[in-house]
Amino acid sequence: MALVGAMGVFPRAVPRSPAQSAVPQTAAISVDRLPQLKGELTLYLGRGEGGLYENVLKAIQKRNPDFELHIRRGPTAALANSIVAETRAGLRRADLFWAVDSGAVGLVTGTGAAQTLPAELTQQLRPEFQFPDWVPISGRIRTLPYNTKRLTADQLPSSILALADSGLSIGWAPAYAAFQSFVTAMRLLEGDQVTIDWLRAVKRRAKNYAGELGVVMAVERGEVDVGLANHYYTLRLKSGKPEANVDLAFTRNDAGCLVNVSGILALRAGELPVNFIRYLLTREVQSYLATEAFEVPLVEGIPPPQGLPPLDTVSPPTLDLTRLADLRPTLDLMRKAGVL
Amino acid sequence: MTRWPLTYFPTLAIALVAVLPVGVLLMLASDNPQGFDARNLAVLGNTLLLMVFTAVGATFVGVALALLTTYVQLPWRRVWLILLAAPLAMPSYIGAFTFYAAFGPGGEIDNLLGLPTPAVGGLAGATVVMTLYTYPFVLLTTRASLSSLDANLVHAARTLGMSLVASLWRVVLPRVANGIAAGALLAALYALSDFGTPAIMGLDTFTRVIYVEYNAFGLSQAAMLSLQLLVIVGLVLFLESRVRGSRERPGRHLFLWPGRWQTALLLVATSPVFLLSILLPLSVFSLWLWREGMGDFELAYAWNSTYASLLAALVAVLLALPVAHAAIRGKAGRVMERVTYLGFGVPGIVMGTALVYVGLQLPFLYQTLGLLVLGYVLRFLPLAVGSIRATSENLDASLVNAARALGASPREAFQRITLPLTLRGIVAGAALVFLEAMRELPATLLLGPTDFETLATYLWRVYEAGYFGQAAVPGLLLVLISGLGLVLMFSGERWTLSKAKAPNPVADA
Numbered sequence: 001m002a003l004v005g006a007m008g009v010f011p012r013a014v015p016r017s018p019a020q021s022a023v024p025q026t027a028a029i030s031v032d033r034l035p036q037l038k039g040e041l042t043l044y045l046g047r048g049e050g051g052l053y054e055n056v057l058k059a060i061q062k063r064n065p066d067f068e069l070h071i072r073r074g075p076t077a078a079l080a081n082s083i084v085a086e087t088r089a090g091l092r093r094a095d096l097f098w099a100v101d102s103g104a105v106g107l108v109t110g111t112g113a114a115q116t117l118p119a120e121l122t123q124q125l126r127p128e129f130q131f132p133d134w135v136p137i138s139g140r141i142r143t144l145p146y147n148t149k150r151l152t153a154d155q156l157p158s159s160i161l162a163l164a165d166s167g168l169s170i171g172w173a174p175a176y177a178a179f180q181s182f183v184t185a186m187r188l189l190e191g192d193q194v195t196i197d198w199l200r201a202v203k204r205r206a207k208n209y210a211g212e213l214g215v216v217m218a219v220e221r222g223e224v225d226v227g228l229a230n231h232y233y234t235l236r237l238k239s240g241k242p243e244a245n246v247d248l249a250f251t252r253n254d255a256g257c258l259v260n261v262s263g264i265l266a267l268r269a270g271e272l273p274v275n276f277i278r279y280l281l282t283r284e285v286q287s288y289l290a291t292e293a294f295e296v297p298l299v300e301g302i303p304p305p306q307g308l309p310p311l312d313t314v315s316p317p318t319l320d321l322t323r324l325a326d327l328r329p330t331l332d333l334m335r336k337a338g339v340l
Numbered sequence: 341m342t343r344w345p346l347t348y349f350p351t352l353a354i355a356l357v358a359v360l361p362v363g364v365l366l367m368l369a370s371d372n373p374q375g376f377d378a379r380n381l382a383v384l385g386n387t388l389l390l391m392v393f394t395a396v397g398a399t400f401v402g403v404a405l406a407l408l409t410t411y412v413q414l415p416w417r418r419v420w421l422i423l424l425a426a427p428l429a430m431p432s433y434i435g436a437f438t439f440y441a442a443f444g445p446g447g448e449i450d451n452l453l454g455l456p457t458p459a460v461g462g463l464a465g466a467t468v469v470m471t472l473y474t475y476p477f478v479l480l481t482t483r484a485s486l487s488s489l490d491a492n493l494v495h496a497a498r499t500l501g502m503s504l505v506a507s508l509w510r511v512v513l514p515r516v517a518n519g520i521a522a523g524a525l526l527a528a529l530y531a532l533s534d535f536g537t538p539a540i541m542g543l544d545t546f547t548r549v550i551y552v553e554y555n556a557f558g559l560s561q562a563a564m565l566s567l568q569l570l571v572i573v574g575l576v577l578f579l580e581s582r583v584r585g586s587r588e589r590p591g592r593h594l595f596l597w598p599g600r601w602q603t604a605l606l607l608v609a610t611s612p613v614f615l616l617s618i619l620l621p622l623s624v625f626s627l628w629l630w631r632e633g634m635g636d637f638e639l640a641y642a643w644n645s646t647y648a649s650l651l652a653a654l655v656a657v658l659l660a661l662p663v664a665h666a667a668i669r670g671k672a673g674r675v676m677e678r679v680t681y682l683g684f685g686v687p688g689i690v691m692g693t694a695l696v697y698v699g700l701q702l703p704f705l706y707q708t709l710g711l712l713v714l715g716y717v718l719r720f721l722p723l724a725v726g727s728i729r730a731t732s733e734n735l736d737a738s739l740v741n742a743a744r745a746l747g748a749s750p751r752e753a754f755q756r757i758t759l760p761l762t763l764r765g766i767v768a769g770a771a772l773v774f775l776e777a778m779r780e781l782p783a784t785l786l787l788g789p790t791d792f793e794t795l796a797t798y799l800w801r802v803y804e805a806g807y808f809g810q811a812a813v814p815g816l817l818l819v820l821i822s823g824l825g826l827v828l829m830f831s832g833e834r835w836t837l838s839k840a841k842a843p844n845p846v847a848d849a
Contacts, residue, residue: 042790047801047804070790070791071790071791072785072790072791073785073797073801074785074786075555075689075785076555077554077555077556077557078554078689078692078693078782078785078786080557081554081557081559081693081696082693082696082786085693085696085697085700086696086700088700089697089700089701089703091700091703091706093706093707093790103556103557104557107557175548175552177555177556180556210539210542325557327556327557327558328556328557328558328561330556331552331553331556331558340552
């Protein structure tokens with residue numbers, strides 16, 4: 001609520017450390033330089049991270065009194081399915097779709113319903129996150145949260161494939177969408193056979209959890225040595241409990257450190273939807289999502305959330321994120337391995 | 341060939357509309373034909389166990405409470421009735437979540453009172469939670485049947501030396517088997533299609549497999565699995581249709597006057613149900629409210645919920661009347677009635693998406709309140725049909741024949757005989773649809789007008805975001821408004837009772 005309450009606009013990006021503030025802010029634009037929004041837009045919002053997306057939307061509306069935003073909220077997959085059905089029926093109701101999962105974005109862009117966006121907008125993002133018809137807003141890295149009482153970082157393998165033979169006990173959440181995206185990435189990068197072997201091998205050492213926050217909590221309590229989870233669960237846990245016995249490790253250049261994103265696409269042509277997206281890429285919004293939601297900013301020059309190394313030092317695999325929508329073979333594979 | 345009863349025509353139309361979403365499922369599933377997966381067998385076992393245990397549990401609790409609230413003259417009878425029906429107002433996923441949060445080591449009960457409690461989970465936990473949130477189905481349908489029974493038979497049995505309990509068991513219950521079965525059917529279908537409760541309790545059921553597929557953008561697989569689930573639904577519907585109560589004319593109401601200590605004992609025995617299903621979730625929410633503050637709730641959400649649910653209850657009852665009538669008149673009518681039940685057994689989100697496809701064929705209706713109400717009606721029509729049929733079946737056909745013989749037109753016979761005598765079932769049916777629409781979520785999210793925030797969608801939003809404290813006020817309002825609905829409807833009952841006496845002289849004539 002701080003975002004809305006403080007000034008009805010956006011908080012100043014507060015640099016966390018002198019070293020980080022020295023980073024030149026080249027690409028990130030301030031909201032002050034953006035055009036006023038005028039008119040109406042309908043946004044389909046796939047459930048927002050911790051309600052923080054809602055705060056961003058409220059702040060944008062407050063800043064633009066002549067702009068009216070209609071929001072339809074729902075589970076990401078349900079809204080994506082609705083958009084596909086609307087497109088088939090030739091009845092467009094959504095102007096914008098903000099999804100927490102790039103797979104849902106892929107489902108919609110796959111139908112050709114998404115508008116091509118101007119290059120100068122997409123170029124605000126880091127090169128690996130530039131797509132013609134959608135814009136990633138914030139990132140989450142696959143990580144290995146480990147129990148600091150039982151392990152040190154150098155005892156962890158630097159390859160996700162090696163984790164299977166590490167002899168460590170592992171916590172994972174196979175039914176969780178983020179985990180399934182990670183397995184999809186592994187399947188695309190390493191092939192089906194390697195992936196199914198890995199799933200079977202890890203299964204022998206793994207304990208199941210319903211969600212990845214549960215995985216991180218189990219690691220912290222020492223139920224397992226190491227987990228497989230998105231980075232922010234660990235950071236959120238540590239922000240509430242600084243002495244928590246958990247820290248983050250990263251694999252190198254494989255699916256284990258995949259950077260997945262939430263993203264937005266425009267279904268209506270014209271200036272207004274594009275200008276709306278510009279607001280989400282501003283320094284203020286990107287910093288807010290980094291500091292409050294611990295998400296990885298994807299615009300150049302915004303420091304990462306506290307506790308996370310800069311994105312340049314992580315070595316995520318090269319992969320077109322929209323291909324993560326191809327979940328069907330992944331689920332078949334996971335069923336075959338007996339993990340789902 | 342005999343002429344079709346008049347009510348068959350609207351019933352046929354309603355059945356066709358009700359089967360539309362199933363048609364959409366067939367269309368979606370045909371994209372990717374995939375037969376039944378043997379790996380789903382274990383999951384199917386869990387699903388069936390949960391369904392059976394829930395139906396048994398709901399019948400046990402629901403029938404006992406129906407006898408209590410119908411026959412026993414307790415102090416503040418109406419208040420008890422409302423409190424005991426109130427679990428229908430609580431979305432079961434909210435109930436399941438608060439159970440999960442309250443019990444077990446490190447749970448809120450442990451934190452606050454230092455009382456160690458066992459964790460609630462698995463099949464047992466899911467059964468308990470599911471029973472607590474479905475028994476009012478049985479309570480309401482059984483009650484509606486009980487009230488139209490003639491107490492003289494019980495008096496006769498007692499005069500002949502049968503004890504009260506034995507006469508209730510051997511004389512009363514067999515005669516309301518229809519009502520009980522109608523309620524148990526609803527509880528079973530609810531258990532089959534609910535996702536939240538088994539997910540939170542960590543039980544692997546069919547709905548979970550469907551949700552994994554759905555969330556993985558496998559809409560066609562989700563549709564295919566839902567169709568397989570519909571096979572089970574069909575089987576349950578068939579079994580329920582075999583249950584036959586007796587048909588007889590209504591008569592004098594049975595009253596039991598307990599002594600003071602008996603009253604106290606009954607209330608003490610009843611209170612755990614209310615404590616667990618309503619007081620526990622609301623207390624947990626209040627605790628969180630106190631810890632976290634209220635958030636940005638607006639009263640308009642409550643109005644939206646109430647308005648849409650009232651409309652749904654009204655339309656559902658109007659449509660349920662011919663369907664229930666047709667079901668009694670003949671085999672074809674019975675089949676058409678069964679068809680309208682199918683939608684109730686499909687998981688909400690799959691049904692919601694199927695209704696999006698239906699709605700898109702009616703562009704002027706898409707994302708309007710009208711479509712939302714239609715969605716509610718398609719999902720919850722069985723609730724109204726079930727309770728209206730249960731009371732209509734006990735209606736003595738000779739009453740109508742007598743009225744007709746005495747010169748009343750079919751319309752007059754309906755207005756003066758059938759309607760007043762089934763009003764109790766109509767009221768109970770409307771109440772069920774109203775309460776169920778109040779707590780419905782997926783169709784509300786997908787079909788309602790954009791920006792149409794209801795209590796249920798707001799609850800979902802703050803729950804998803806992890807702001808549990810903000811769920812307290814809407815949760816409380818949801819229970820309160822549903823309670824008000826129940827007050828109105830139960831107070832209408834008194835009027836019904838006096839009205840219903842009017843045609844009796846005709847019967848005696």
